[in-house]
Structure formats: structure tokens, C-alpha cells
Amino acid sequence: MGAYIIPMKCDFTLSKYRDVCQAIVSSGYVALNVHDYLTQGYANNCIILRHDVDRKPDRAQKMAHIEHDHGITSTYYFRTVKEVFQPGIIRDISDLGHEIGFHYEVLDKAKGDENKAILLFKSELEELRKIAKITTICMHGNPLSSWINRDIWNKYDFNDFGIIGEAYLSIDYSNVSYFSDTGRAWNSSKHSIKDIVEDNPYKGTIRSTDELIDLIQSQTQQNICILTHPNRWTDNFGAWMFELIWQNIKNKGKSMIKYRKT
Numbered sequence: 001m002g003a004y005i006i007p008m009k010c011d012f013t014l015s016k017y018r019d020v021c022q023a024i025v026s027s028g029y030v031a032l033n034v035h036d037y038l039t040q041g042y043a044n045n046c047i048i049l050r051h052d053v054d055r056k057p058d059r060a061q062k063m064a065h066i067e068h069d070h071g072i073t074s075t076y077y078f079r080t081v082k083e084v085f086q087p088g089i090i091r092d093i094s095d096l097g098h099e100i101g102f103h104y105e106v107l108d109k110a111k112g113d114e115n116k117a118i119l120l121f122k123s124e125l126e127e128l129r130k131i132a133k134i135t136t137i138c139m140h141g142n143p144l145s146s147w148i149n150r151d152i153w154n155k156y157d158f159n160d161f162g163i164i165g166e167a168y169l170s171i172d173y174s175n176v177s178y179f180s181d182t183g184r185a186w187n188s189s190k191h192s193i194k195d196i197v198e199d200n201p202y203k204g205t206i207r208s209t210d211e212l213i214d215l216i217q218s219q220t221q222q223n224i225c226i227l228t229h230p231n232r233w234t235d236n237f238g239a240w241m242f243e244l245i246w247q248n249i250k251n252k253g254k255s256m257i258k259y260r261k262t
Ligand SMILES: [Zn+2]
Pocket: 052, 053, 054, 103, 139, 140, 141
């Protein structure tokens, strides 16, 4: 299967991601990682780029190189589960000048026990800090668990751990149009339960990456935040089909979860 190249019209490929990077560098926006957004005070005309590395870290590595080719730095949030926590890959992405962040899921792992969860947060953060400097974090949202990982900060303060920001809590989204590839639909809230941002100034619909590129080029948004899950982006046809089918199954599952909640 690996020998087949997927047709140009397919979305969520690395060549499509290259087009996104091209659109960003040829636009009037400044591309920023989360750390730089929070510390440099660019209030206008920026695109915050953030990636959640949930699975397949080698695909994040490919994306990181594509951004580097365009002179862009972004933030890669790594989970500390066995498949994802690959020191060689994390170091390589960090060496390209990207920010590494911690994609934590400690409330899930501790089954809701906050005391256990915060100890886990501290030790996993220390492991990640052996490889790269970590100053920002972002929760992982497992649609099948009943906890929301960022709720740990109702009780504790991430500043106490040398962390300056949490991607859901520290960015003022009333000022930033937010697009996520969750559900492969960019800004459909239909399929995303936990990585949704309530306060999104962009009210339209973006169905494809080409439409996102058009929006970037139109320069109509003050600021933009783009979240991708690099495991969904591949030029390998077999792997691409797998992601498409797996996403459909997950979307169906999520619809059922939402249905039960309402
Ligand atoms: Zn995640």
C-alpha cells in the first residue's frame, strides 16, 4: 500500500499542509508558537500554530520539518504515553526551533483523583524536561473518559510548576478565530466535545483545508489559532484511508456520547 501516492484533491495530506505554510508566509500574519504568543504580546495579525501529538510522533516530525522549511515555528504538545514519548523525535523537533509542550492527561490516568493526578503531572513534566524546555501545556481530551483534564487547575496552579500558560485557559479566544482539524472539518463543533472553544469570533463554516487557506489569504480575521493533530496528516494512501475510516468511527461514537448527554 505504501507505494501509492494519494490524489492531489485529497485533504489532510502533508502536501496540503505545505500549502497552509505557504499561505501563512505569504500572508500579512505573523506565525507564532504558544509560548511566543503569550510572552511577546502580539495582539493583532498573528496565527498561533499548535499541534497535539496524540499518536504517530513520526508524522509530527514530518510536519515540523515542513514548517521549518518555511521558517515557521509552532508548538508540539506531546503526550507521555509509550507510543508518543520518543525522546529522539522530541529532541529533533525541538532542535528545529519549535516549542515542545506537555499534552497532559493526568486526571484520566488517575481516574479523577486530583492528589494522584498532580503528582503524576509533576513527574511526567520532569521526564519531558529532560529532553526539552517546557513552559506551556495543553490538556489531552479523551472523548471516552468522563474527566476533563484541565479541571485539575481548579484546585492547583500550573505557575507553581514553572508553566506560563495552558493552551485552552491562557489564550483569549474572544480575540482569536479558532480552527481545529478535529473531525476533519476545521470548525465544526458537531464532532468535537472536549477541544472546543466556546468564544470563537469566527462564525462561518470552513469545510476543507483549501477553504482555510482562502480564509488566511483573505486576511479578514484579526488573529487565528490553528490546531492540528499530525497523526491525521499523511501522504501514504493506506495510512490516509485508515485515518479517514477511524475518524468516521470516532465521529459516530462522539455523536452517541453527545446524544446521551443531552
Ligand atoms: Zn490530544
